[in-house]
Each structure stands twice: as C-alpha cells, then as structure tokens.
Amino acid sequence: MPTQKKRPLVVVTRKLPDPIETRMMELFDAKLNLADKPLSQAELIEAVKTADVLVPTLTDRIDGAVLAHAGPNFRLIANFGTGVDHIDLAAARQRGVTVTNTPGVLTEDTADMTMALILAVPRRLIEGANALRNSGGEWSGWSPTWMLGQRIWGKRLGIIGMGRIGQALARRAKAFGLSIHYHNRKRVHESVEQELEATYWESLDQMLARMDIISVNCPHTPATFHLLSARRLDLLQPHAYLVNTARGEVIDENALIRKLRKSEIAGAGLDVFEHEPSVNPKLLELKNVVLLPHMGSATLEGRVDMGEKVIINIKTFADGHAPPDRVIAGLL
Ligand code: DGY
Numbered sequence: 001m002p003t004q005k006k007r008p009l010v011v012v013t014r015k016l017p018d019p020i021e022t023r024m025m026e027l028f029d030a031k032l033n034l035a036d037k038p039l040s041q042a043e044l045i046e047a048v049k050t051a052d053v054l055v056p057t058l059t060d061r062i063d064g065a066v067l068a069h070a071g072p073n074f075r076l077i078a079n080f081g082t083g084v085d086h087i088d089l090a091a092a093r094q095r096g097v098t099v100t101n102t103p104g105v106l107t108e109d110t111a112d113m114t115m116a117l118i119l120a121v122p123r124r125l126i127e128g129a130n131a132l133r134n135s136g137g138e139w140s141g142w143s144p145t146w147m148l149g150q151r152i153w154g155k156r157l158g159i160i161g162m163g164r165i166g167q168a169l170a171r172r173a174k175a176f177g178l179s180i181h182y183h184n185r186k187r188v189h190e191s192v193e194q195e196l197e198a199t200y201w202e203s204l205d206q207m208l209a210r211m212d213i214i215s216v217n218c219p220h221t222p223a224t225f226h227l228l229s230a231r232r233l234d235l236l237q238p239h240a241y242l243v244n245t246a247r248g249e250v251i252d253e254n255a256l257i258r259k260l261r262k263s264e265i266a267g268a269g270l271d272v273f274e275h276e277p278s279v280n281p282k283l284l285e286l287k288n289v290v291l292l293p294h295m296g297s298a299t300l301e302g303r304v305d306m307g308e309k310v311i312i313n314i315k316t317f318a319d320g321h322a323p324p325d326r327v328i329a330g331l332l
Pocket of ligand 1 (some may be wrong): 246297
C-alpha cells in the first residue's frame with residue numbers, strides 16, 4: 001500500500017475568509033483561529049515549537065524571542081500579507097526557516113485606497129460628509145465659499161517607492177491629471193517611465209521640496225525607518241499634502257503631527273500608523289487629516305487572493321519545492 005504523505009501542521013493566527021479556511025482544512029492539518037483573537041507571545045511560541053508552518057499576519061510579532069523556540073519541524077512562515085516587517089528575517093534565516101509573502105494580489109486595491117486619500121484630503125471629502133450628517137437634516141445649502149478644497153488636476157504627485165503599488169497609483173493619478181514624479185532605490189525601466197510620463201528624482205530631498213502631494217508606497221525596512229524624518233518633512237511646501245498607505249514607521253509621526261498642528265503642511269491622509277494599532281490621540285484631534293484603520297487592501301477579493309497565495313506557498317513547500325513567493329529561502 002502506498003504510504004500517505006504527512007500533512008503539514010499549519011497554525012493560522014487570525015480568522016481568514018471561509019473558502020480559504022475550508023481549502024486549508026482539506027489540504028493541511030490546519031489549526032485555525034475562528035474566534036480571530038490575536039495570539040499572545042506565549043501562544044506564538046507554542047505554535048513555532050509544535051507546528052511545521054505558521055501563517056501570521058502583520059498583527060503578529062514574530063521576533064527573535066519567538067523564533068528562538070522554533071521546534072525541529074518548524075520550517076516555513078507563510079505570511080498572509082506582503083509586508084514582512086513584523087518578522088525578524090535575520091532570525092528566520094539563521095534558523096533555516098523559509099519566509100513567504102503574498103505580493104501582487106493587493107496592488108490594485110491598495111492603489112485605489114491611496115488614490116481615494118489623494119482625492120479625499122484636498123477635497124475635504126470626510127469633513128463635508130460629516131458636516132452634512134451632523135447637520136441633522138438642517139444643512140444650510142450650497143454656498144460659493146463653503147467647503148472649498150484644493151484642485152487635484154494639474155498638481156504634482158511625488159511617489160516614494162515605485163514598485164507595483166507605486167506604479168498602479170501612478171496610472172490612476174495620471175488619469176486624474178496629476179503629473180507623476182518618483183523617488184526609488186533604483187530607477188524603473190524607461191518603458192515604465194514613458195508609459196507613466198514619470199520623472200525620476202534621484203534626490204528625495206529635492207523631490208519633496210517641489211511636490212504638491214507626496215505618497216509613501218515603499219516597504220518598511222531598516223533603511224526606510226523614518227525616511228520622512230523631521231528634517232525631510234521640513235522640506236515640504238506649506239500647501240503640500242502627505243498620504244501614507246504603506247507603513248507608519250516610514251514617517252516620523254511625531255514630527256508630522258507637529259507640522260500638521262502648525263499648518264506647516266496642508267494635510268495628511270494616513271491608512272497606517274507608527275505604533276499600530278495605537279493611534280496617537282494628537283492625530284485624532286487634527287482637522288486636516290483623514291485617518292483610516294489600515295484598510296488599503298481590505299477587499300473580499302483581495303483577501304481571498306492573499307489566502308490562495310498562502311496556500312500555494314505552503315503546498316509547494318510541503319511538496320519539496322521552492323515556494324513562489326520566497327522572501328527568505330530557508331532549508332527545503
Ligand atoms: C500587507 O499585506 O502588508 C498590507 O499592509 C495589508 O494590508
């Protein structure tokens with residue numbers, strides 16, 4: 001009789017879309033989190049001690065202290081999400097643990113949300129909606145001088161990070177009449193620059209000083225932590241807007257709050273925060289900001305696509321092959 005291959009023991013740290021959980025149960029010995037209660041550090045340690053695979057999300061801190069307890073079977077972290085800044089990659093590499101993520105499938109959704117913030121902040125969308133809702137049906141009506149925002153068309157957008165999401169944003173922004181500028185570690189291929197009519201700025205400082213709107217679309221890594229430092233934020237023009245749908249840590253949030261409070265920049269649209277899920281109460285007091293609860297990629301389709309990527313990564317790995325979305329290649 002042929003011997004049955006052992007199904008990997010997979011611990012999933014958060015509730016995932018139903019079809020993904022169903023498929024995981026079919027394919028793996030999956031320990032799901034139906035209650036969606038985030039795991040404590042002790043529970044994460046227990047998971048890496050006993051499981052073959054961990055499926056964490058950005059809300060789990062998989063640091064050296066957790067990975068130090070990795071058991072002999074623990075070989076794969078199949079992250080549900082693209083950003084891997086919550087995982088100590090060096091510790092994973094050192095232990096021969098492979099790390100995968102879910103790139104590509106949340107590009108368009110995140111670019112949509114970034115564009116939505118680029119429209120919402122200068123055009124005072126949330127402020128206007130709230131004013132109407134809070135008027136209790138007694139809105140005084142249209143006025144030539146009420147709720148005036150800033151025009152989007154014809155302005156300069158500076159994109160920090162011209163990867164998939166940056167490019168998807170640029171396509172949208174171009175259709176809204178924004179001229180596209182970008183700063184990136186590497187200049188993108190000239191065919192992309194031509195398509196987007198994008199201007200490359202080698203100097204981030206120089207780009208910041210000349211833009212009307214800045215969008216942060218780069219990952220958070222040690223190199224991008226506080227990339228927008230107090231000094232760099234000071235380079236922004238007083239009429240500039242700042243949008244961030246990447247990671248809060250890329251901006252020195254306290255410095256940003258100081259600038260917003262003094263109206264030294266016009267406003268900000270933030271979907272991510274430096275100390276998530278805590279949000280600095282000073283931000284909540286500000287009028288010239290739109291704050292969202294990290295929902296850039298939050299579509300049903302996107303979450304299912306992410307789950308499918310996770311499953312493919314685990315299945316490929318369990319079958320003895322290199323998974324497609326490797327961030328860190330451990331031992332096969
Ligand atoms: C990711 O996948 O890193 C995103 O931030 C989730 O929205």
